[in-house]
Amino acid sequence: MKHTSTEHILETLRTRGYRITSARRAIVDALETTSSPYTVQDIVARIHTADQVSVYRLFKTLHEEGLLATVPSKGETMYELKGEHHHHIVCTACGHTTHIPCTTTRTFPTPSQHTFHTITDHDVTFYGTCMSCATPTKKGY
Ligand SMILES: [Zn+2]
Ligand SMILES: [Zn+2]
Ligand SMILES: [Zn+2]
Numbered sequence: 001m002k003h004t005s006t007e008h009i010l011e012t013l014r015t016r017g018y019r020i021t022s023a024r025r026a027i028v029d030a031l032e033t034t035s036s037p038y039t040v041q042d043i044v045a046r047i048h049t050a051d052q053v054s055v056y057r058l059f060k061t062l063h064e065e066g067l068l069a070t071v072p073s074k075g076e077t078m079y080e081l082k083g084e085h086h087h088h089i090v091c092t093a094c095g096h097t098t099h100i101p102c103t104t105t106r107t108f109p110t111p112s113q114h115t116f117h118t119i120t121d122h123d124v125t126f127y128g129t130c131m132s133c134a135t136p137t138k139k140g141y
Contacts, residue, residue: 004081006032009067016065023050027058037071037078037088037097072125073097085121091130100126 006028010020026049040059044052062068071078072088074095090097
């Protein structure tokens with residue numbers, strides 16, 4: 001899924017008064033190059049130049065600044081950089097989450113004037129079973 005580039009994110013943070021450290025750059029780089037939605041821990045595990053607290057803080061900042069979106073998930077909160085409109089499918093067995101393109105019509109329903117004024121966006125999550133959960137594996141004997 002197309003999303004904002006590392007430089008664009010860092011530039012946005014910079015113009016909003018945040019200091020860009022090499023640790024922050026490394027974290028944003030990791031977010032930019034991770035294709036599946038991730039938890040804070042996933043990124044902590046990938047980053048060796050920033051501690052866990054820095055990763056947590058930057059996630060909070062990016063989320064507050066509207067650059068990072070939460071993704072529907074089964075367990076721990078998952079995130080991804082905001083970008084092109086798309087949906088997600090969550091494996092109900094293991095919690096694995098994948099992006100899927102928007103397949104619903106982009107023409108929004110016309111809300112009844114008495115119930116709702118305008119519709120600006122939609123959010124759809126599918127649930128199912130992922131390939132690895134659907135494939136029986138040998139149990140090691
Ligand atoms: Zn699964
Ligand atoms: Zn996504
Ligand atoms: Zn959609």
